[in-house]
Amino acid sequence: MLTRSWRALAAVAGVALVLAGCQENLAGGAACPALCPDTLTVRDTVLLASEALESDVTLLGSPAIGTEAQLLAADYEQGGDRLRTGIVFRFDSVQRAIVDTTDDPPRPLTSVDTASLRINIVTPSSGAYDSTLVRDSVVTFVVYDVNADAGDFDTAAVRVRFGVSEVGSLTVKRDSLTGTLSIPLDTAYLGAHIRDGERVRLGLQVRSDNGAQVRIYSVEGGSPASLQYTARADTARLSTALSVNTRSGAGPAIRSLADYTLLLEGAGPPPAGILAAGGIPSSRIFMRFDIPSELIDSTTTIVRANLEVHQQGNDLYSSEDTVALVTRLVRATKAITDPAQASVLSVDPISISTSFAVPAVRVSPSETRVDTIPLAHILLLWKTEGPETMQRSIVLQSSGQGLDPRRFYLYSSAATDEELRPKLRITYIPRSGFGLP
Amino acid sequence: MRHSLAIALLLPAAISVRAAAQGTLSTQGFGYPPGQLSTRATSLGGGLGETDPLSPINPAAISDWVRSGLYVQYSPEYRSVESTGASDHTMTVRFPVMMGAVTAGNRVVIGLSTSTLVDRTWETSRAGYTYSGSDSARFEEDFTSSGAINDIRLGVAFAITPSLWIGAGGHIFSGDDRLKIQRISEDTTYTPFLQQSRLSYSGTGVSGGVTWRPTPGLTLGASGRVGGRIETFRNDTSLTHATVPSRWGVGASFAGVSGLLVAARADWVGWSSMGDLGRPGLGVTDAWDMGGGVEVSGPLFFGLTLPLRAGYRHRTLPFTVGTAKIVENSFTFGAGIPISGGRSRIDLGAERANRGSLNGISEKAWILSAGFMVRP
Numbered sequence: 001m002l003t004r005s006w007r008a009l010a011a012v013a014g015v016a017l018v019l020a021g022c023q024e025n026l027a028g029g030a031a032c033p034a035l036c037p038d039t040l041t042v043r044d045t046v047l048l049a050s051e052a053l054e055s056d057v058t059l060l061g062s063p064a065i066g067t068e069a070q071l072l073a074a075d076y077e078q079g080g081d082r083l084r085t086g087i088v089f090r091f092d093s094v095q096r097a098i099v100d101t102t103d104d105p106p107r108p109l110t111s112v113d114t115a116s117l118r119i120n121i122v123t124p125s126s127g128a129y130d131s132t133l134v135r136d137s138v139v140t141f142v143v144y145d146v147n148a149d150a151g152d153f154d155t156a157a158v159r160v161r162f163g164v165s166e167v168g169s170l171t172v173k174r175d176s177l178t179g180t181l182s183i184p185l186d187t188a189y190l191g192a193h194i195r196d197g198e199r200v201r202l203g204l205q206v207r208s209d210n211g212a213q214v215r216i217y218s219v220e221g222g223s224p225a226s227l228q229y230t231a232r233a234d235t236a237r238l239s240t241a242l243s244v245n246t247r248s249g250a251g252p253a254i255r256s257l258a259d260y261t262l263l264l265e266g267a268g269p270p271p272a273g274i275l276a277a278g279g280i281p282s283s284r285i286f287m288r289f290d291i292p293s294e295l296i297d298s299t300t301t302i303v304r305a306n307l308e309v310h311q312q313g314n315d316l317y318s319s320e321d322t323v324a325l326v327t328r329l330v331r332a333t334k335a336i337t338d339p340a341q342a343s344v345l346s347v348d349p350i351s352i353s354t355s356f357a358v359p360a361v362r363v364s365p366s367e368t369r370v371d372t373i374p375l376a377h378i379l380l381l382w383k384t385e386g387p388e389t390m391q392r393s394i395v396l397q398s399s400g401q402g403l404d405p406r407r408f409y410l411y412s413s414a415a416t417d418e419e420l421r422p423k424l425r426i427t428y429i430p431r432s433g434f435g436l437p
Numbered sequence: 438m439r440h441s442l443a444i445a446l447l448l449p450a451a452i453s454v455r456a457a458a459q460g461t462l463s464t465q466g467f468g469y470p471p472g473q474l475s476t477r478a479t480s481l482g483g484g485l486g487e488t489d490p491l492s493p494i495n496p497a498a499i500s501d502w503v504r505s506g507l508y509v510q511y512s513p514e515y516r517s518v519e520s521t522g523a524s525d526h527t528m529t530v531r532f533p534v535m536m537g538a539v540t541a542g543n544r545v546v547i548g549l550s551t552s553t554l555v556d557r558t559w560e561t562s563r564a565g566y567t568y569s570g571s572d573s574a575r576f577e578e579d580f581t582s583s584g585a586i587n588d589i590r591l592g593v594a595f596a597i598t599p600s601l602w603i604g605a606g607g608h609i610f611s612g613d614d615r616l617k618i619q620r621i622s623e624d625t626t627y628t629p630f631l632q633q634s635r636l637s638y639s640g641t642g643v644s645g646g647v648t649w650r651p652t653p654g655l656t657l658g659a660s661g662r663v664g665g666r667i668e669t670f671r672n673d674t675s676l677t678h679a680t681v682p683s684r685w686g687v688g689a690s691f692a693g694v695s696g697l698l699v700a701a702r703a704d705w706v707g708w709s710s711m712g713d714l715g716r717p718g719l720g721v722t723d724a725w726d727m728g729g730g731v732e733v734s735g736p737l738f739f740g741l742t743l744p745l746r747a748g749y750r751h752r753t754l755p756f757t758v759g760t761a762k763i764v765e766n767s768f769t770f771g772a773g774i775p776i777s778g779g780r781s782r783i784d785l786g787a788e789r790a791n792r793g794s795l796n797g798i799s800e801k802a803w804i805l806s807a808g809f810m811v812r813p
Contacts, residue, residue, distance in 0.1 A: 303627050
């Protein structure tokens, strides 16, 4: 009897386990919307500049001179506007003597046999320089002595030195614009500077009949230019190469100024009352938001937040080619109130997480249109971090800043026509009660 | 947990794990009431509820445990919802009743049980469009609710005479509801929306009942429950409060003819007292639950006589769709397998529930059930 009972138990338990093993399947929805309550209420609101922005300003000369990763040597005309830039390479400290291993005093260099400026060419994304960048089959690099008795930021004194005292040149075929180029320098010039204890500051320009623009790596780009020379002290011979530098005995050096791009001829600064991003020298737009706390610091969830900015067509250097208006996130606390300082701490949001990526707006700056910048993911981050930990600011910059003379012009919160001022169009969902308390 | 009976047996409470999508007729409001009936009682259309020791309804009925033991019940529901041009077929798992009893002499039996009062577990998936100005963006939304209000009862049955037992029970109503809404848009300018919440319930009640065998084979039972205060909490914050629904019921079973048992029951629950527990406008109604069935000796199964059961049950579900009441009519079937000389038993049951049609939406379900009673 007992055996029979347990056989029965085993059989039934098997059936039960089969039932238990069935995959649960809960998802339904066929009866929606008749039975499913619309538990989520989606609402829209448009925050005007006066309601959403604490400040919006143009930061002229931002990023700061010398911080560019690539340097631009340009001489061309586009859209009827001319652009001419030079590059300054500073060799504030050079080797002026031969120091051997004996106890003899250093022997000063007296003459230079060979000298050259070695620059590292940035290969365009297309793979080579073509006629859109260098319009002739050859391009000439010309080097000037641009040493000026002026302060580090007195670029005007340096600018006037371009074209005055040529100390080297090199003509290169367009196809050869790749890798490292060595531009021969006047050995007498370099020798005199070495003997006299003077610093060496070289200015580089390109020349081409129909226009050219060549990009060169900077210190910040990781492949700086260098000065290479062979010199003599009596019978001894020295061969050396040294990178751009700002070392001197005069005081603390600003390392970023070891090389920089200098505008020699081009558009002036952007007009007042407009927000400008891009150009040479570049500018950026700083926007600090003051979003109502009942939206961002509450149980409400913002699911979309589009910043709408009105772009004023800027015909300078007009071209149909697009440039990207790029959004950067300011990673500074609320304590940093100066926009220029805060902007230095801006990063590409994607560096925090790919989920915070803000797609760039690709458009020609000459167009008049409304640009829409999706900021919902950024607002989510701001909500998470809180207003004290991370100030609610962004920086708008041109993808061609420092390399492309075109500038985005955007209407600011002070625009006369209120319709043209920035707006923040927000879609949000108040906390759901789930149909229960 | 939901797919493993072995693990389920270890659970301390009869947790109602999952239920159907909320877009159904039966899971409105605070959810679907499984009925607090054992597999055997369910198979008899609920008719045995007042006199069944395995159904935690009448505390006096605990007396029929006779020996100390344990009972666990597993009841998956296969639900079909038909709508115009669409249908859902869902499978939900429940463990609606667990119980244990100990005897103290011949006159006292103590029972501890946990059973699902209402089950609010479902998942609704749908798609739609979000309109913002002149824009529209398609979204997919997934709304899930998982949880239940459980009735934990400590009951005592006392024999006044060998044929007259009275019982009393103390009830704690507890449980929670884990809620999640997730909405994802194809438009990448929208961030994914996710909101989660957890509600807890806490309430009390007392019950009392009587069973009487006036003649051999006839058993009468009557019981009632008086609800105390029940509250909802989010974290430690009390949100709402109401009264646990009171209930009253009577039933009878007759086994005076060899190989035949007939049972019937009528039960009334004052569900409307829960109205204040939800948002204003929650549709809830008092409800009758009536049913009955027969049990006959069936064929031999591995040398043992199988009792076969059938029944019919008619009841109103507590939560309405708007003002429309949802009525459930069920045909029930089942069998029992005695084990160890009848000390233990496995009950198997099936229930075909028809929940009617409303606004072009109809709902039917198969609820299978397996109850395991062990009395060493």
